[in-house]
Every structure is written in C-alpha cells, then in structure tokens.
Amino acid sequence: MIRPVTLLISALSLGACAVGPDYAPPALDLPQRWSAATSGPRAPRPSEWWRSLRDPTLNALIEQAIAGNLDVAQAKARIREARATREQAVGALFPQVDAGAVATRSRSALVTRNSFRAGFDASWEIDLFGARDRAVEAATYGTDAAFDDLDTVMLTLIGDVASTYVETRGLQARIALARSTARTQRETEALTRTRFRAGDISAIDTARATAQAAGTESQIPLLEASLAQNQHRLAVLTGRPPAAMAPYFARPAAVPATPAPPRAGIPADVLRRRPDVRSAERLLAQATARIGQAEANRYPSVSLTGSISTSALKLGDLAKNSAIGWSIGPSLSVPIFNGGELAAAVDAARAQRDRQDAALRLAVLTALQDVEDSLVGLRQERRRLGSLSEAATASTEAARLSRALYTSGTASFLDVLEAQRSQYAAEESLIQSRVALATQFIALNKALGGGWLRPVDVSTPAVIDERTGPRLRILPIEEPQP
Template sequence: MKRLSLALPLCLMLGACAVGPDYAGPSLSLPAKWGNAPASKRPLASRTLDEWWKRLGDKTLNSIVEEAVAGNLDVASAKARIREARATRRQAVGALFPSLDGTDSATRSRTSAATSSTGGNATSSLYKAGFDASWELDLFGANYRGVEAATYGADAAEEDLRATLLTLVGDVTSNYVEARGYQARIALARRTAASQRETEGLTRTKFQAGSASAVDVAKAAAQASSTEAAIPSLEAAYAQSLHQLGILTGQAPTALAGRLARGGPIPAARSTPPAGLPADVLRNRPDVRKAERQLAQYTAKIGQAEAALYPSVSLTGSIATSALKTGDLAKNASIGWSFGPTLSVPIFNGGELRAAVEVAQAQRDQYDSAFKLSVLTAMQDVENALVSLAQERLRAGKLSSAATSYRDAARLSRTLYQSGSSSFLDVLDAERSLYSAEDTLLQSRVAVSTDFIALNKALGGSWSKPVDVSSPAVVDVNTGPHPRTGF
C-alpha cells in the first residue's frame, strides 16, 4: 500500500505514467561472416533480392508467380489478419478517449380514477433527454500499454504477410521447377525406350539371321519395358506438381495444365546471390522480424497486467432534462446534472492479478526464445543452402561429363554390335548406364535450381511490390436494417 500511496499522487501530478518494462530490442551475438560463403564486409541490401525468381529466365514462371500473389488463399488470410490487427489497434486507441452516450425517452401514462387526486382518469406524458459521459484516466498506462501491444501486433501481422509471400513465391517456383524436371525426365524415358525398342528390333533381325540368340531378344525387350515402366510414375509425379501449382494460384488443380503442356526447359540460374552478413537476416527475413515484433507485443502486455495492480480513477458525468412537454425540455428548471470521480483500489483478489503478471512475463519469455530460435534457424537455412547449392553444382558438372562419356560408349557399342565386333551384353550395359546417367543429370539440374530457390528464401528474398490489404475478400451486401429471414 505504501507503493500505491506514493505512486498515485505522483501520477496525478504528472498526468499519467506507465508501469511494466519498456521494450528494448534484444541484443544478439552473431558471427561476423558466413562459414560457407566468401567473407564480405558489406551488408546485403534487400533490393538485391527483389524479383529473384526472374533470374531463372522463364517468362511462364514469372506470370504464374504474379497470379499466385493475386489469388493465393494463404495470402488472402494474411491480408485479413492485417485488417484485424489494425482494427484491434483502433479499438485500443479508443480506450484512451472519453465515451459519450445520448439517451432519449418518451413515456405516455394513465392514472386510474381510484388513485387520481382529481377523482377521474388522468393521462400524462413525460419526455426525457440527456447525455452520459465517462473517462478512465490512464494513470498507470494500462490503456497506453494496450495501444503499444496492438501496434506491435499490427506490425507482426504485416511481417506475417511478407513471410507468407516469401513462402508462396518459393513454393510456386519449386513446384514449377519440379514440374519441368518431370517433363524432361518423361521425355528422356520415352526417347530411351524408343531407342531400346530399335535395339530390340535389331536384335530380333540378327536372331532371325542366326547371329543372335533368343536370350538376347528377351533381354532387349525386357530392358525397353523396364524403361517404359518408369513413365507412369513420372507422369503421376508431374501431375502432383501441376496440381499443387494450381492450388497455390488459388485455382482448380488442373487450371495450369494447358499452359505447361507445351513443355519447356528446366529453369536455371547461372549466378549465386551474395550472402552478405549474418546480421542481415535480422533485417531481411520477415519471419525473424515477425518474431521480434511479437516479442515487443508481449513485453507491452506485461505493463497491461501490472497496471491492474494499481488504483484506477474514472471521471463520470451526466446531464439530463425532463418535462411534460417537449418544448420545456431545454428550460433551466428541467435540467439536472451530476459529475464526479470514481476511485477503485484493488485490495484482495486471491493473487489473481499478480498471477496475471507472471503469466504475461512467462509469455514474453516464450516469445523471446522463439525470436532467438528464429534467428538461429534463419542462419542455419542460409548455411545449408550455400553448401547444397555449391556442392550440387559440382555434382551436376561431374554428371554432365559422365553422361557425355556414356553417350559415346552407347553409340560405339551399338555400332560394334551391328558389325559383329561386340557382344549384346555390352550394348545392354551401355544403354542402361546412359539412361541412368542422363536421368540422374536431370534430377541434379532440378536440385541445383531448388537449392538456388532455397538460398534466396533463406536470405529473405520475397515479393517487393505493394500489396493491397485494405479491400476485404468478401463484400457483404444489404447490411443495413432489413426484414429478418429464418431464425
């Protein structure tokens, strides 16, 4: 009580004060450079990552990304959360101001003859009008902290939209690259199977001429069938990527089937985006910024909870006029008013208010840990993507050399077989090895582009153009007073 007796006069003299901790950004110890990238002394500017997917050089992909941003349902939900957060902040701001209500009433009454002083029925009218006003003085900053928390919450909602866009663009690009990869692998399997059927025909001809065995014919047919058996699985995987692209753009699963049916190369980027400094993730990653804003929000909520431990003062007042005739309502004799403060002091509540403070503190600590984890996770994402992209590019180079060598070996073995200078087993082995090498190379090229996408996502590359969040997705009509239907 001593603390309250000293704090109340002080806040009354100063006009208002605030309790609870003032938010200060957390200090983190981050490494000076990345472990898997060349050392850099220059921070990474966010504009460096703007429209990073265009570096893959695919106009169809660019248009699909645009459609996804406009039609994706997760983005629509994130926009709605921003409108909700902003409206919540306006609600919190409204608590800082007085409230004023107006009342009007008209009563028509009749007094029975048994109770009337005139001995007969009496009918009269009574008219009333007035205003009621109240204002809670925010002496210890409960409402101020509420506005602060709501402001940080609105900031977090905006960062949530940016994080959603980052994930969306990455998912669209990854699924598009995978779809093109499956198309390339399907085309390869069909070409290889056609070539192997030609080998089967050649072997059957040699068998009829007596220079090949029935075993060679059976093996040639089996190898062609094995290659053809891979096509249905690849077709199914392609369809799944295609369907996911449709959903990501907010359309039916097969909406993009016609546009992708023509086929196209696997998108590839020749360059690697600069990694900058580890500290850049604090500025460029929207999920990290969102976690920091949530930490600030829940720090402010501690002040809200602590303010409930202190007295609250409200000013209330009313003015009313009543008369038997409407023309007499404004006359001085019919006007009454009241005004005065109300003081409320928490005395005993079974520890509920103090427990509420501890709850808020525990929640703040949870978001503090979540923020620090988001920073570490972001750094891990960057390091993993740097290593994966560099190593996969090396692997793709070796696979390309291997495919070239196997292609030469397959051509030579077939030529030698036709001339009778090589066994059929050499042809089978060469064709099998060539198909495996070329298919693995295609998968590696998809992996290189996927790692490029992952690195741009890890660095915080996202949609940079303005996004309209003010327009609701659902426009209600006939919202004014109207006859009810149903229950």
C-alpha cells in the same frame, strides 16, 4: 464545482505513469561472416530474384500466385484485423458518451399524464498507470507483426511456386528422356530379333532387350503422375482449380538455367531481411507490453463520470433551465483482495514474454542455418553437376560404340545393355541435378529473405457485404426433413 474537477483531471493526466518493463531489442550473438561463403561480405541487394531465371512462364505464375493465393488472402485479412484491434485499443483512451431519451404516457385516477426525459451520460477511465497505453503499444506491435507475416507468406509462396515449377520442368525432361531411351531400346530389341532369326544369337538376348525396354517404359506412367500432381499443386498455389495449369505445360520447356548466386552479405543482414525474424521480434515486443498492461491492473484506477439530464411533463419544457440537472465526479477503485488472480496474470504475461524471446532466438538460429545450408548445397550441387555432365557425355559415347560393335559382331549384347542402362541413368541424374541446382538457388534466396517488392493492397476486403443497414429480417422457412 467544475473548476476543482478540471484541476483534478489535469493533475491526474500530468501525473500518469507506466508500470512494467519497457521493451528493448535483445542482444543477439551473431557470427561475423558465413562459414560457407566464397565471396566478400557485400550486402544483399533488394530484387525480385526469380526474374534472374529468365522464364516468362514462371514470372506469370508468381504474379498470379500473389494475386490469387488464399494464404495471402488470409494474411491480408489478419492485417485488417490487427489494425481494427489497434483502433479499438486507441478508442478506449477517450471518454465514452451515451445519449438516451424516454417518453411515457400513464393514467391514474382518471388522469392521463405525459412525461419526457432526455440526457447524456459520460465516463472516462483515466489511464493513470498506463494499462490502456500499454494495450495500444501491444496492438501496434501486433499490427507490425501482421505485416511481417504477410511478407513471410509471400516469401514462402514465391519459393514454393518457383521450386514446384522447376521440378515440373524437370519431370517433363525426364519423361522425354524415358520415351527417347525406350524408343532406342525397342530399336535394339528389333535388331536382336533380326539376328536371332538369322541364327547369330540366342533367344536370351532378345528376352533381355525386351525386359530392358519394358522396364524403361514402366517409369513413364509414374513420371506422368508426378507431373500432373505438380501441375495441380501449382494451380492451388495460384488460387485456381487443379486442372487450370494444363495450358501452361502443354509444350515442354527446359529446366531454367541457374544464374550466379546472390550476395549473402553478413549474418546481421538476416535480421533485417527475413520477415519471419522481424515478426518474431515484434511479437516479443508485444508480449513485453502486455506485462505492463497486466501489472497496471494491480494498481488503483480512477474514473470520471458525469451526466446531464432534463425531464418535464411537456416536450417543450425540456429546454427550460429549471428542468435540467447535471452531476460530475471522480471515482476510485483499489484492488485489495482477488485471490492472487492479478499477480498470476502478471506471471503469465512474463512467461509469454519468455516464450516469445525463445521463439525469436530460435527464428534467428533457423535463419542462419537456412543460409549456411543453402550456401553449401548450392556450391556442392554445382560441382556435382559438372561431374554428371562429364559422365553423361562419356556414357552417350560408350552406348554408341557398344551398339556399333554389337552390330558388327565384335561385342556381346550384355555390353550393349550395360552401356544403354548407364547412359539412361547418367542423363536422368544430370536432369535431376539441374533441378536440384535451381532448387538450391531458390532456397538460398528464400533464406536471405528476398521476395516481393511491389505494394500489395491490404485494405480492400475480399468479401463485400451488401444491405448492412437496418431492415426487416425475414427468416427463411425450412421444409421439414423426410
């Protein structure tokens, strides 16, 4: 009996097949070069690009964010979940064996009897048409996508920390400029009061000087509120309470200088470097595998079941040959009528595959747009910064000259007010342009897929459970609510 069953198992295993489409990466129509690129198509080099900004505080904040950010912690947990799901799918490929034992004591007609029974039950669904193999394939693709999602989270996190940090330094510079300008305007106000008391000018000049100084001072609380909010955001990004960033910004520092732009490579490099594109491709592969899994459910299934049991009236007799029995044999299940449920499951899987195909193509187009936008923005902002630098220098000189001429009585006070207003606006625009240039640099590196290069521990759970074995459970007694 055993030999024919063994031959049947071997035949079924050798004859196992797969149904549904086999995954192949889709052909994508990509341009040969970036339209906004100014250099040759040299491949981007892997690097932790934020270090080129040469700001130790920024480097420290990014290190803390990678270690403590809660979005990163969730992405790590999703990797462990995906791995466990794959292990479950692999485990379904193997036979399932259960053991059991029963001991009873009965009394009938003044006779007391004992009986004992023990045995093993085994079952194995042969993966004849590849349903479970497709499940393993889909789970494997899902695990790959989970790793890519972690890279995406870290890429976004690093960009958010860097851009928020740059903006925070810009706010500090704008606050310092507003305070300095307000002091100068108050000095001008004092000068007008002196001249007014001497009878050289009218009261309107003093009122104008007071209004301009007060208007500049009114900007400071708004800037300080934005500065505090940015610090709170940085703290949350690093996984810390909102007030934890105050020591890092106790002393103002300059906006990090923007280095030369990174190599952009060619558009095809985006497919390899962008983790969101890689994740979308893996999810498309997973959806394709699930079509085969759904399709296999429409075909017959073959299972092999067996059991070995022993029963006796005495515990010592359980091992006797006469007490042991066994059974083994295959079973066949053929879906005949299910109201179209299985066919609809295949259609749903195909629709999900088409949805993932569209998501992949959208991810590619979005990535291409991100790079093109960042290349244009970085180049144009650099040109704008040059013009604003020239304007700020000229405005500073004009303000100095107008104040000197007003002091000597050869210029009107309106000239002084206009010159000071223009100087403040030009210097503030210069600071904002420096922030925008650094932000565009950050955006370009994000668009090119540059990010964290060092290993990240994804195996250690964040929450360690204690006392998980069998134990007496004591439920807490809750006091009644008043």
